[in-house]
Amino acid sequence: LKYFLKDYFVISIAFDSKGTAWIGTLNQGLIRFDGEVFHYNSSNSILSDTIMVPAIDVDTFDNIWIGSNVGLLKHKNKEFVISDKSNSPITHNIRSLAVDKDNSVWFTNGDIYQGGIIQYNGKDWNLYTPDNSDLSSTVIYDITVDEENSKWFTCPDAVVKYSNNNWTVFHSNSSGINFDWVDKITVGVKGDIWISCDYSESSITGDYPTVIKFNGINWSRMDLPKINNEKYITTDIYGDSKGIIWVATTGRELFYYNHGKWNYYCKLPFTIFTIKEDNFGRIWLGTGNGIYIIELP
Template identity: 30%
Template sequence: MIYILLILALNFSCVEKKSTEKEVKNSELVISLKADTLKFTSGIRAIFQDSKGNYWFGSHNEGVSFYNGKSFEYFTTNEGLSDNQIRSIQEDKSGKIWFGTAKGISVYDKGKFTTYSTNFNNPRYEWNETNGDLWFYAGEEDGINRFDGINLNYLIFPKPKNKKPDTTYGVTDISKDKDGKVWIATYGALFNYDGKRVNIFDNEKLNLKDNELLHIRSVLADSKSRIWIGNNGIGVLLKKGDAITHFSKEQGKLIPINEFEANTKTQQFAKNTGLQSVFAIEEDSEGNIWFGDRDSGAWKYDGKTLTNYSMSDKRSKPMIWTIYKDNKNNLLFGMADGNIVKYNGKAFEKQF
């Protein structure tokens, strides 16, 4: 009996040692992923500051970086992310951080990642049968993900009547207005959900001509209840109440469509100097509306004047992926070269 107890004690000791070694190894792995500077080079697609003041930066294909004010910590698929391309970052009421990626949704809580996958085989058509404040990109499918606190629900978009065969409805941006309505930008149409029904804004509803094709990349519901719609190709559309205007065209900031299409096909984007390829829209603390263009830099509209801040002479990749207003009302611009710049009221300066 003594011999058996001795063997059991030795085995338990070995298990304890292995468990400790595993914990130390995980701790060392986290430490090895920390740095003093932001080291992304593939572009910043999402910026978020959480309720504790920490920053989270989502890259185009290098995962996520967490900044606590002192150092940057990095997370990729190796640490549990569902994909390294980050489309959105949100925080729920309990402080969990949610990442919408190109291939699923991941949530970070107490040092661990949990991944949720969409059930495309069981889509929902009645949106009002679900609830939840967290909305996510659902791949290049025909719907959107909505998390109700327990389950991830895949909701199908109602299709426009004149839907073209090659039209896709992958979600590109989401904005909530002050009445709680959700505005969902997709490549082929803008959708609005008011809690009861889904409204469609397609080419016809947005008063577009036959050669003005929707390719929506951004949407913003501002403090004045205006809806700004940013396109890759035809610039910005503006919805005020029931009235819809072609903002970029009115401002005289569009090059001819045929010339733009030629530039797109040949990758000669530098010829686009107008407000034409708008991937990001944000409102600052003074009510100015900011646009981030793929080619021509940042634009500010103060209600009367549209001002361009070109970045092409300063950066090898002038594209602005995202614009974010942080907890101190700083306006941060996520650039395609992996840097984050801040507008200080007079000029742009590197922030991270």
């Protein structure tokens, strides 16, 4: 494994069309990496060098959209534009963000995940909450967009799909699977929806799902293989371009699902908080102390 950015707590990664990595940290600022590390701070930008950046995505025009604790940032032509509560419906922290096929940005709104979902199309802001939509909660954990441009959201007790102005809410009682602790969400190459569960704030014991899959018709438990009866708490899930599903845990383990089965990849020195594939098919692992890069054969 290649390793760099020692001492940086990495929580988000995205890549633009040139392969440049945009890296978000926990209160250590925004970093650009194109072979050289460039750290944005107050001396070279309008950003503080202690900004928290939990989410980054890139649109088809190579605009970089950054979800942070100071609002929504857009990087274009070497300049940043900030949208916050002074000029938008954004109330505070943005924890998750995704750009759809129409280049609209969807992101969570509010502190500690609270405040619904905001869509921004470059001109208009649309705020969705249980008051004006079928969202089951103002608390949204994660967002992803599938190949049909449907938006998927995880909530404390449900998974929600938004497609062509229609909302579909999946609950535990309709799926047959406990959705109480659904967290991160990703899309597989076949369009399957994969969700990891986070029990870190729960005292739950016994049998519970660690990973859930939806094939468009049925929900299935895709639990991680138990090693020494360990209770896995997941930190991220990611589907790469080869059809492999990657899952990281708080125990610093990395698993991958390929050809119909789970495999144990490795245990890192530090917990993995974000997984992303770069333009060359390499898997980047953002950890509490730097980035590891996996070169697959």
